[in-house]
Amino acid sequence: MTHFSAVVLVLASSLLHCIEAQWQTCDAGFSFSATGMARNITHCRRLRTLGAELGMNYYNTTPNSTVDVVFSARLPTPQGWIAWGINPGRHPQMVGTRALIAFNRPSGMPMVGTYNVTADTRRGCKLEPSPIEVGVVNKEANYSGETGRLTMAARLTLPPEYNVSRLNHVWQVGPRVADMVPSAHARTLQNFDSTETIDLSSGVGHSRRHYNLGLREAHGILSVIGWGFLLPIGVIVSRYFRGSPIDSKMTWFYVHVTIQIVAFSIGVTAWGIGLSLMERSKRYRAFMGHRIIGILVVCLASLQMMALWLKPKRADKYRKYWNIYHHFVGYSLIALIIVNIFKGFAILKPPSGWKWAYIGILISLSCVALGLEISIWVKFYWNQKAEQQKASNLSKTSKS
Known part of the structure; x- marks a missing residue:
C-alpha cells in the first residue's frame, strides 16, 4: 500500500x-x-x-x-x-x-x-x-x-x-x-x-449506516479524483504536449507517467475501499453493474500501467500495433470510468452539487482537449501548406 x-x-x-x-x-x-x-x-x-x-x-x-x-x-x-x-x-x-x-x-x-x-x-x-x-x-x-x-x-x-x-x-x-x-x-x-x-x-x-458513511464518501471522492480527473489529464498530456514547443527531453512522457501512477494509486485505493464495503455488508452486492465496471476499470488500468515494462522499443516492428492497443484501451478506459462514476452518483445519491461539479470538470477537460485538438490540426494544416509551398519553390528553381 x-x-x-x-x-x-x-x-x-x-x-x-x-x-x-x-x-x-x-x-x-x-x-x-x-x-x-x-x-x-x-x-x-x-x-x-x-x-x-x-x-x-x-x-x-x-x-x-x-x-x-x-x-x-x-x-x-x-x-x-x-x-x-x-x-x-x-x-x-x-x-x-x-x-x-x-x-x-x-x-x-x-x-x-x-x-x-x-x-x-x-x-x-x-x-x-x-x-x-x-x-x-x-x-x-x-x-x-x-x-x-x-x-x-x-x-x-x-x-x-x-x-x-x-x-x-x-x-x-x-x-x-x-x-x-x-x-x-x-x-x-x-x-x-x-x-x-x-x-x-x-x-x-x-445507526450502523454511519460506520460505513465515511468509507462511502471516501470511495466516491477518491474515484472521482483518481479515475475521473487525474487519469484524463494524464491522457491530455500524452496526446497534446508531446513534441510541443514547451516540451524538452521527453518531459511530456515523465509528466504523463507520473500523473498516471498517482491516478492509478488513488483509483486502486478507492477500489479497495469499495471491496471493503462489500465485505462489510452483502447489501452492496446488489449494485452488480457498478461492481463489474469497477473491476473492468482496475484490470484495464493495470494493463496500461504494465506499459512501463512491456512497451516495445521504438525500432521494434510491433511498436505501431502496441501504440494502437495502448491508445484504444486508454480511451475505452475513460469512457468506462465516466459511466461508472455516474452509476456511483445514482447509487450514493449525494447532494446535486457533487454531480454538477463533476459535470463541470468533464466540460472543462473536454474544452481544453478540444482547443488543443484544434490547435494540432491547425498546426498540421499550416505545416502541410508550408511543405507544399517549399516543394513548389524547389520545382520552380529546378526548372529555371
Whole structure:
C-alpha cells in the first residue's frame, strides 16, 4: 500500500463515528401530529432515511414493557405500503423482524397487519400476514391524499427477552400490495440503510449506516479524483504536449507517467475501499453493474500501467500495433470510468452539487482537449501548406 493510500484510509477511518439521534418534542412539524394520530405521544423523531417519522412513548411496566408507536412515511405509489418493526436479534436487519405493515385496501380504507419477516422473505417467498409474539393492540392507520403519507399507530407489549436498552428497529416502504402480500421494496442504499438500534428509555438511536458513511464518501471522492480527473489529464498530456514547443527531453512522457501512477494509486485505493464495503455488508452486492465496471476499470488500468515494462522499443516492428492497443484501451478506459462514476452518483445519491461539479470538470477537460485538438490540426494544416509551398519553390528553381 502506498503512503498516500495509508493516509487516505486513516482519514476515512476517522469519519467512522456513530452519530446519535435523540427524541424531540412532538409538534405540528411531524406529519402524524396533523392527522390526530399522535394520541398522547410526546417523543418524536425524523428517521434518517425514506423521509420517515417515528413517535414513541415507553412505559417501564412489569413483567412486560409497553410501547405506544406512531410511524409515518410517504408512499412510493398510492397502492404502496409502509412498514415498521422490531428485531430481537443481535443486529438491526430485515430477517427476524416482527413488523407492522400498513397499506390502503381496495376500498380505500387503510389497514395495519402483523408480519413475521424470515429468511424465506429475502429469498423471494411471499410475505403473508402472521401472528407475532409481540402483543399488538389499538392498531389503526390514516392516509393523506394531499401529502401521500400513510401513518400507522399501535400499542406494543414487549416480551421480557426484548432488550429495551438496545432494541433493533427497522422501517421500510414498498410500491404495492396484492391480497395483503406486500411486494419487494426498492434496492437502494436508502432502503438498505433503514435500520437502527435504539435505547427506549433515553431515546438515543445508533445507526450502523454511519460506520460505513465515511468509507462511502471516501470511495466516491477518491474515484472521482483518481479515475475521473487525474487519469484524463494524464491522457491530455500524452496526446497534446508531446513534441510541443514547451516540451524538452521527453518531459511530456515523465509528466504523463507520473500523473498516471498517482491516478492509478488513488483509483486502486478507492477500489479497495469499495471491496471493503462489500465485505462489510452483502447489501452492496446488489449494485452488480457498478461492481463489474469497477473491476473492468482496475484490470484495464493495470494493463496500461504494465506499459512501463512491456512497451516495445521504438525500432521494434510491433511498436505501431502496441501504440494502437495502448491508445484504444486508454480511451475505452475513460469512457468506462465516466459511466461508472455516474452509476456511483445514482447509487450514493449525494447532494446535486457533487454531480454538477463533476459535470463541470468533464466540460472543462473536454474544452481544453478540444482547443488543443484544434490547435494540432491547425498546426498540421499550416505545416502541410508550408511543405507544399517549399516543394513548389524547389520545382520552380529546378526548372529555371
